[in-house]
Amino acid sequence: MKRATCVCLGGAVTLAPFAAGVVVLCDPLRRKIGDAEFVLITTLDALPVDGVPRKFTVRADKEDAWNKFPDTAVGAIYLRRIADSKVHAFNVVCPHLGCAIEYRGEAKDYLCPCHNSTFDLETGTQSPDSPSARGLDSLETKIENGGEIWVRFQNFHTGISEKKPIV
Amino acid sequence: MKWLTDWLDDRTGYRKIVREILVENIPGGARWRYSWGSALTFAIFIQFVTGIFLWAAYSPSAQTAWESVYFIEEEMTGGWLLRGIHHYTAQVMTVLLLLHLLQVIIDGAYKAPREVNFWFGVCLLLLSLGLSLTGYLLPWDQKGYWATKVATNLAALTPGIGEPLQRLIVGGADYGHHTLTRFFALHAGVLPALLIVLIVAHIYLFRRHGITPKKPLRGPDAKFWPDQVLRELVVCLAVLAAVLALVVWKGGAELFAPADPSEHFPARPDWYFMFLFQLLKYFEGDRVLWGAFHIPGMALLLLCLMPLFGRWKIGHRFNLVMLACMLGGVAYLTVVAFQKDTEDEEYQLALKNAHRDAARIKELAKATEGIPPQGAAVLLHSDxxxxxxxxxxxxxxxxxxxxxxxxxxxxxxxxxxxxxxxxxxxxxxxxxxxxxxxxxxxxxxxxxxxxxxxxxxxxxxxxxxxxxxxxxxxxxxxxxxxxxxxxxxxxxxxxxxxxxxxxxxxxxxxxxxxxxxxxxxxxxxxxxxxxxxxxxxxxxxxxxxxxxxxxxxxxxxxxxxxxxxxxxxxxxxxxxxxxxxxxxxxxxxxxxxxxxxxxxxxxx
Structure with a gap:
């Protein structure tokens, strides 16, 4: 009886401070980032008409724990003109494991320098010998005010074949 | 199950260690008065656990320390409770330190051959106070900032090495990022490591000499496990309950407005340092050294000499009287300090304004939905x-x-x-x-x-x-x-x-x-x-x-x-x-x- 009480009491007082800490440690699990919003990237004039992609920094207000950083770099995208006033956008984050892809002018494709995934210039589909489980993540775009390119910027979970936004 | 423990024992010999820990003889049977040391160890355990979890959310720099603590307090689920436990356990620990010291001296547990362990104990006391002092600054709020400034300015008065010493502690000519990184390294690295080493040595020596039984013995001897352990666990539970009660009663630990060198704040140390704060008031000009070093140093020296005096019966009595005088002095100075503050209308007004600023900055930080990168102080400056x-x-x-x-x-x-x-x-x-x-x-x-x-x-x-x-x-x-x-x-x-x-x-x-x-x-x-x-x-x-x-x-x-x-x-x-x-x-x-x-x- 005495021993059992000791074990119970000892367990309780030992676990109590851990319990208080674990609740706080798990705080990020309860947080969600807001819906992705359209961000002004550039204007149509900045994109070559021949369909060669250009890399752009995405700037937006960034919330980071207690801070809010106004108009700061939150990521990058490749933009490509596919018609006179039509563009296509890929997130630079490789869907394999999150390195940044690069456009290769000679091969006319995208390469991830980490694990050598390559992706099709137009569709973003991964080449058959790529380790990536899916093709590049395209982003919603819209043209406004006669030439402003707006992109709905968001990131996606990597390593899986499904394109699943991080929320 | 048994084969697994056998296997483990065969490889590690853990059973012998466990047996040695648990099968300690308690002459005269288990008693409540032997529990203070365990209560203290438990309080330190709480501090280590909660401290490491806080560490995972704290950011030591002049623009992020207050802000991250604010985030822990106001935004993270359960953060106020975690920080509250850490804060109030430190307070309770100070009380337990005093009780442990009293019990050791009154029961004569400091006498030969336990002198060295007594000195280890005094070092542990100083380390704990050092942890309190360094921890006080970390939230980088007005209270910690101004009170710690006083402490580091006193360090600058250390004869001979004062100014370079202060610069090393502060990490520069004035308070800033490196003050926080240094205090944090002390608070979460150096001092806890020393504390662990000393506690292990303290407990080792305690076991080597055995418990100092309170005479007359009340009954037959008992074993540490489970008789004494049960009592100690009940005391630990009481410590935990007291801490939780304090946290809930006070609504967590207070966070004042962000540190601001341009903004007056009525600097006060935490209550257990108030006697030193009061003592300093009696020494003007160059004589500040007496209040800051000589008198506390002599008291500490006397404390360390107690085991040597304790060899003689009259020495033990002398120690008891000396201890009573010291504690009486500390108590007197503490009471006077608090009384003076209560009567001081200017101080009370400043404190009221400080509380108002503290509440206001939280409102502002919430309203802006994100603190600007320059830190929260700017929110208050434009308010x-x-x-x-x-x-x-x-x-x-x-x-x-x-x-x-x-x-x-x-x-x-x-x-x-x-x-x-x-x-x-x-x-x-x-x-x-x-x-x-x-x-x-x-x-x-x-x-x-x-x-x-x-x-x-x-x-x-x-x-x-x-x-x-x-x-x-x-x-x-x-x-x-x-x-x-x-x-x-x-x-x-x-x-x-x-x-x-x-x-x-x-x-x-x-x-x-x-x-x-x-x-x-x-x-x-x-x-x-x-x-x-x-x-x-x-x-x-x-x-x-x-x-x-x-x-x-x-x-x-x-x-x-x-x-x-x-x-x-x-x-x-x-x-x-x-x-x-x-x-x-x-x-x-x-x-x-x-x-x-x-x-x-x-x-x-």
């Missing part, structure tokens, strides 16, 4: 609600008053010689101004040149006019009220917006009366003052277009001698535009504060 009164007290209260005081709640040094600006622009303020019984009081024109007699034996036109309103009939009074409402509406005060909107027609009537005059009164307001789009028709007379509005007050404060205001008729109000002692930002903050126009988080 009329907290800055207005402080600026008013330094820049305006030489002449003006605010509800009879200096804006911060402190009394004026001299009677005011300019209007009281509480509620300026409001109907009540203006109605009082137009009251013959009030115009010459300290609330308005007392001690101004407007109430002095000129060569014709007359006061200023305005004062004479107000006196002419003394015998208004009921209709005249109602007309005056309408004028007051009309002029006050131009102030566009936020807190008056509702009644201004409601009384639109009354205000319209008041505007007409401004030009046509009150029945039975010779002059109309418009005979001198401008209003409703018309300019002033008389020189040196304030234009009342937009009277007491934000823009009007700012322009007025910048230059009261402008022709829109008093012109050459200005009394002693400085032209701040020229003097440059009162920046435009400061003027705007004071004006917004006077107009009670500040963001009201939650109210919108």
């Amino acid at each position: 009329p609600y907290t800055q207005g009164p402080k600026i008013f007290a330094t820049k305006c209260a030489g002449c003006h008053s605010y509800e009879g005081q200096d804006g911060t709640g402190a009394p004026l040094e001299e009677p005011s010689s300019a209007p009281d600006l509480k509620g300026v622009g409001s109907r009540a303020w203006l109605a009082g101004f137009m009251d013959p019984d009030q115009i010459e009081t300290g609330k308005y024109f007392a001690r101004t040149r407007f109430v002095e007699l000129d060569e014709d034996g007359e006061k200023s036109r305005m004062v004479e006019f107000v006196h002419g309103l003394r015998d208004l009939d009921a209709e005249g009074k109602s007309q005056l009220e309408k004028i007051v409402a009309a002029v006050s509406a131009d102030a566009e005060l936020r807190y008056q917006a509702e009644i201004d909107a409601r009384d639109a027609s009354l205000i319209k009537e008041g505007t007409d009366l401004f030009f046509n005059g009150i029945s039975g009164v010779k002059k109309a307001c418009a005979d001198c003052h401008g209003f409703d789009g018309e300019e002033s028709s008389s020189k040196n007379t304030p234009d009342l277009n937009g009277w007491a509005s934000r823009d009007w007050l700012i322009r007025f404060t910048r230059n009261p001698e402008h022709r829109d205001f008093y012109g050459a008729g200005n009394d002693r109000m400085p032209v701040f535009e020229d003097e440059k002692t009162f920046t435009d930002e400061e003027i705007a903050l004071v004006v917004d504060w006077l107009r009670e126009d500040w963001p009201m988080p939650g109210a919108e």
Whole structure:
């Protein structure tokens, strides 16, 4: 009886401070980032008409724990003109494991320098010998005010074949 | 199960260790009074666990320390509880340290052959106090900042090595990022590591010499497990309960406003250092060394010598008397320190303002949905609600008053010689101004040149006019009220917006009366003052277009001698535009504060 009480009491007082800490440690699990919003990237004039992609920094207000950083770099995208006033956008984050892809002018494709995934210039589909489980993540775009390119910027979970936004 | 433990024991021999830990003989049976050491160990265990979890959310730099603690407190689920436990366990630990020390000395457990272990204990006491001191700064709030400044300034007085020592501790010439990184390294790295080493040595020596039984023995010997263990666990539970009760009762640990070297704060150490704080007050000038080093050092030396005196019976008695004197002295100084603070009205006011700032900065941080990268202090710097009164007290209260005081709640040094600006622009303020019984009081024109007699034996036109309103009939009074409402509406005060909107027609009537005059009164307001789009028709007379509005007050404060205001008729109000002692930002903050126009988080 005495021993059992000791074990119970000892367990309780030992676990109590851990319990208080674990609740706080798990705080990020309860947080969600807001819906992705359209961000002004550039204007149509900045994109070559021949369909060669250009890399752009995405700037937006960034919330980071207690801070809010106004108009700061939150990521990058490749933009490509596919018609006179039509563009296509890929997130630079490789869907394999999150390195940044690069456009290769000679091969006319995208390469991830980490694990050598390559992706099709137009569709973003991964080449058959790529380790990536899916093709590049395209982003919603819209043209406004006669030439402003707006992109709905968001990131996606990597390593899986499904394109699943991080929320 | 058994094969697994056998396997493990075969490889590690853990059973022998466990047996050695648990099968300790307790002469005379288990007793509650042997539990203080375990209670302390448990408190330290809580600090390690909660401290590491806090570490996972804390960011030591001048722009992020307060902010991350704020985030732990206000945003992270359960953060206030975690920080509260860490904070109040430190307080409880201090009490337990004292009780442990008392028990060891009273029971004679410090005597030979246990001297070394007693000295280890004294080192542990100092380490714990060091942990408290370094931890106090980490939230980088006003309280920790100013109190720790005192401590590091004292370090600078250390004979011989003071200044370089201070620079090493502070990480530079002044407090900043490296003060925090260094204090954090001490608090979460160096001191805890030393603490562990010393605790292990302390417990090892304790086991080597065995428990010091309290004589006379009460019964047969018992074993540590489970008799004594049970008692110790109950004490641990009590410690935990006391800490939790404190956290819930106090609503967590307080977080004051972010550290600000430009902002006065009544620096006080935590309660267990208050005796040292009080002791310092008795030593002036160079003699501060006595209060800071010599006396505490001698007390510490005496404490360390106790085991040597304790060899003799009379020595033990001497130790008991000395301990009583020391504790009596500490208790006396602590009580005096707190008593002085309770009686000190200035301190109480400063503390009240500090609590207000603390509450306000949290509101502001919440309202902005994200603290700017420069840190939370900037939010407070641009806040009329907290800055207005402080600026008013330094820049305006030489002449003006605010509800009879200096804006911060402190009394004026001299009677005011300019209007009281509480509620300026409001109907009540203006109605009082137009009251013959009030115009010459300290609330308005007392001690101004407007109430002095000129060569014709007359006061200023305005004062004479107000006196002419003394015998208004009921209709005249109602007309005056309408004028007051009309002029006050131009102030566009936020807190008056509702009644201004409601009384639109009354205000319209008041505007007409401004030009046509009150029945039975010779002059109309418009005979001198401008209003409703018309300019002033008389020189040196304030234009009342937009009277007491934000823009009007700012322009007025910048230059009261402008022709829109008093012109050459200005009394002693400085032209701040020229003097440059009162920046435009400061003027705007004071004006917004006077107009009670500040963001009201939650109210919108």
